[in-house]
Amino acid sequence: MKRGIDVGLFGELADPRVAARLAARAEERGWDGFFVWDHIAYRAPVRAVADPWVALAAVACATSRVRIGALVTPLSRRRVHKVARETATLDLLSSGRLIFGAGLGSARNNELEPFGEVSDPRERARLLDQGLDSLTGYWSGEFEPLPVQQPRPPVWIAGEWPNRRPVRRALRYDGLFAIGLPGPGELAGLAAEVRQARPDGGPFDLITELPPDTDLGPWERAGLTWAVTFFGLEPTEALVRAVIDAGPG
Secondary structure: OEEEEEEOOEHHHHOHHHHHHHHHHHHHOOOOEEEEOOOOOOOOOOOOEOOHHHHHHHHHHHOOOOEEEEOOEEHHHOOHHHHHHHHHHHHHHOOOOEOEEEEOOOOOOOOOHHHOOOOOHHHHHHHHHHHHHHHHHHHHHHOOOOOOOOOOOOEEEEEEOOOOHHHHHHOOOOEEEEEOOOOHHHHHHHHHHHHHHOOOOOOOEEEEEEOOOOOOHHHHHHOOOEEEEEOOOOOOHHHHHHHHHHOOO
């Protein structure tokens, strides 16, 4: 099981230099990934929000080993051709370390209706599927330069438990970022479902976010391949650094 840091680029962490420092520290301490949230705005108490792609460019330049990416990008509120350029460039900059996380996003965070974005969940799901198809086409040669990783950077699909459609969507790609799992038992059920749906046993990640100090043993035994540590809506550099320095254990 791999271990990652997952931070909202809020408050103190809205400065991409802070994110880069933390990512470099995580790499030094043996963590496997450094991930950020992708938001335009967010609900209270958050006010300061950084752009994920600019921050990830800083992270890529400050590190050489950890996997990086945004968890997760709602393609319904992005121009997919722009995302294709951003992600291919970032994969090149990081020498092939990008993981692309995608999902519907949420209507709870004041970043849809105020900016004229689609809020209906069914329409957002349609746009997500359409966007993923277009994105993989751009990566496969419609745009140049190509991503370093071929046939594409890994794609993790996010879904809130117990919704089923995100699971079916994820099975077409490389991983399921399961949000809000009650416990390892539910993860074990998802792992069994993946094994049944993918009998060839090809690579497929099961990811979830867990608070610091979680006992990860039961999660690993249930089939978790990535545990990402998250810090809530008001992360501070000191708090994230303390968790990083404690090591992935």
